């Protein structure tokens with residue numbers, strides 16, 4: 001069995017081997033190469049100790065990135081390659097990092113400490129594939145299975161529980177029974193993992209092609225990092241627009257929107273406030289008045305807790321706040337919203353609307369879907385016709401109004417805004433003479 005390695009990686013392996021050390025590509029890069037995917041980074045495991053690695057790569061860019069754990073990063077031809085000494089891990093008192101590592105002479109020790117069998121294979125051109133734990137077979141059967149004792153693997157590093165769900169979502173692999181049971185049992189340990197790491201894994205999980213099955217199979221694990229989801233599980237909305245319980249609806253909504261992190265996160269949280277404001281009328285129909293605002297408030301807290309950047313937080317909250325946006329497809333209405341939200345957010349919201357409708361019912365309401373298509377078509381037509389949506393594209397500017405006698409200050413901004421409002425509403429065209437005369441009459445009205 002031969003794998004094709006990028007030449008900087010093959011050369012690095014050769015450099016170490018020529019010096020008398022063992023060296024293998026290992027982990028995710030071997031998994032991806034066997035799957036025929038382009039690995040996004042390359043790791044090497046070697047019998048050489050860090051100082052020996054440093055001396056082998058004197059001429060290259062060598063950075064001792066994690067000497068404590070035996071890791072040196074070598075940059076060859078612009079490719080960063082992490083080279084780590086064979087090691088076994090000591091105890092893990094924080095459920096995340098080994099307290100210490102012990103260098104080993106044996107490749108098998110190094111493979112035995114890894115998370116999943118499909119991530120525990122090594123490859124070297126001269127020696128072929130080393131697969132001590134049946135990783136190749138699991139890869140072919142598309143199964144995720146821990147190396148050795150699953151509970152131990154997850155207790156060592158609880159982030160692996162989310163990695164399990166993420167790999168299943170991205171690769172579409174099933175989860176071996178004991179591995180799944182251990183993930184459910186020890187999911188609570190995720191509380192000990194840094195919010196940033198949880199956020200990154202969660203977003204990758206949500207963007208996986210197979211995320212729906214994973215979300216539906218592991219609500220309890222998701223509930224550890226997002227306890228706000230738990231009241232949604234099994235929550236019946238008693239509403240003719242909904243065929244599913246709220247958690248299923250949220251999970252389906254994630255799967256129906258294009259796989260971009262902000263949109264997927266927005267769909268997961270878009271109705272999260274419903275259980276808080278649910279009432280049932282005498283005819284049995286459920287109502288959740290004001291849930292958009294409540295969901296956005298709760299989502300704001302969640303996003304802060306998971307340390308989303310302010311920009312991404314704002315983006316997600318805008319999508320949640322307006323997820324019910326339903327407008328008549330009239331140019332002046334659509335122009336106003338295009339101007340208010342910006343075209344990019346407007347079109348994101350159209351995707352949000354569609355995902356919401358598809359996820360509510362087994363067969364989505366064709367009339368409501370048609371309304372989204374109409375809103376979107378109207379917006380595209382407005383953009384194509386070059387509609388003026390911003391102060392910047394207005395045919396007059398502050399200097400023109402000053403020339404008319406307006407004094408600089410807040411009033412000037414208000415006047416420009418009023419002119420833009422008139423253009424958006426179709427009260428006057430975005431043309432200089434029309435705007436100057438509109439400005440004059442607005443100024444007169446103000447006196």
Ligand SMILES: Nc1ccn([C@@H]2O[C@H](COP(=O)(O)OP(=O)(O)OP(=O)(O)O)[C@@H](O)[C@H]2O)c(=O)n1
Nearest residue numbers: 027028029043113114115116119120157159160
């Ligand atoms: N919590 C972890 C993280 C990593 N690994 C091991 O270290 C390798 C490299 O880890 P990393 O680069 O984080 O992940 P990949 O498996 O390469 O997957 P991806 O790059 O897609 O995240 C993994 O394959 C696995 O063998 C592990 O055992 N436990």
